[in-house]
Amino acid sequence: MSDNALRRYLEAFRASARKWGREAWAFLTSMFFLKNFAAMVGVVVLLGFFTFYWLTCYTRLGESVQVPDFTGMPLDEVRELAKARHFELVITDSVFIVGKEPGIVLEQNPTPLSRVKEGRTIYLTVTKSEPDMVQLPTLAGSYDYNQYARKLKRLYLKPRVKERVFDPKQESNTILYLFYNGEKITEEDLKQGVKVPMGSEIEVVVTERGANTVEIPNVVCMTFEEAAFTLTSANLVLGRIEEDDTVFDRLTAYVVRQQPAPSPGARIQMGERVDIWLSQERPAQCPEEGEEY
Known part of the structure; x- marks a missing residue:
């Protein structure tokens, strides 16, 4: 391209650009x-304003309350306090705890004192x-009371320990059987599976080889004075004394019931208590004087 042609092209371009x-x-x-x-600017501004206003109302942007x-x-x-603070409550789990009243809050999420939206x-x-049911463990591996x-x-x-039974062939504190609510539970029962409510008392009958134990004396039908002497002689302690309405002279009142009750071979630790119940009237089932009960 010649210089003249290039000059004309540039002048035309400049003229077009200026136009x-x-x-x-x-x-x-x-x-x-x-x-x-x-x-357009007004629409964008209004749209942004309304969007921000809606988000503020919906999420309470910048606002929080303490839990x-x-x-x-x-x-x-808790329900009353939550209602006053505009919180919703959902119980996700419930746990039985021995000695605790039902309906007590154990845990919460969000954690206390954290800040959240209203x-x-x-x-x-x-x-x-209602307590959870738990299965009693078997005696497999150990019959020792302390371990069980x-x-x-x-x-x-x-x-x-409900009762100690004299047995010179086994170690002391060997478990023979259990009791729950007065019902006997044997080793075979445990193998088949026995469930009881959590918090229950389980009574255990164990063996005793004789050291520091005595056979439970039968003081039923004795007068109070005779029973007290018999228990003291056996190195036992006279425990709770219950009298019925007929008693006017404790010394001459008769024992109509005792706890623990005597049974063949039953033994208890020396120094343990024996509770008795008294009546002024001699029980009808008692033998005549001089006869063995």
Whole structure:
């Protein structure tokens, strides 16, 4: 391309650019463009404002409330407090705890004193009234009372020695059988599976080789004075004394019942208590004087 042709091309381009610039400026400064641009900006601003306002109302942006500490409180009080603070409550779990009243809050989520939006749902774990059923462990591996008692305590059961039976062939504290609510539970029963409510008392009959134990004396039909002497002579302690309405002279009143009751071979530790029940009238089933009961 010659120099003249190039010069003419550049001049034409400049002229075209100046014309386009004048037209563009005229359009951008025209009332039509300015009105429409202003309308668009207004729409965007209004849309942003309403969006922010809606989000603020819906989520309460920037607002939070402190979660009360509900742990240890009765459920009725928790409901009242939650209602006043506009919280929703959901019980997700319930646990039986020996000695605790039902309906006491144990855990909560969100945690106490944390900050959350108003209206938040609080998830609770509470105590329940009905105890869980637990299966009694078998005697496999050990018949020793102390070891078995530890197993029972881990299941939140309460072991107690009901009776000691003299047996020179076995070690002391060897378990013979159990009792729950007065019903005997044998080793075979345990193998088949026995369930009891958590917190129950389990009575255990164990062996005793004779050291520091005595046979339970039968003091029924004796007068109080005779019974007291018999128990003291056996190195036992006179425990609770219950009198019926007929008693007017304790020394001459008769023993109509005792606890623990005597039975063949039954022995108890020296120094243990024996409770007796008295009546002024001699029980009809008692033998005549001089006869053995």
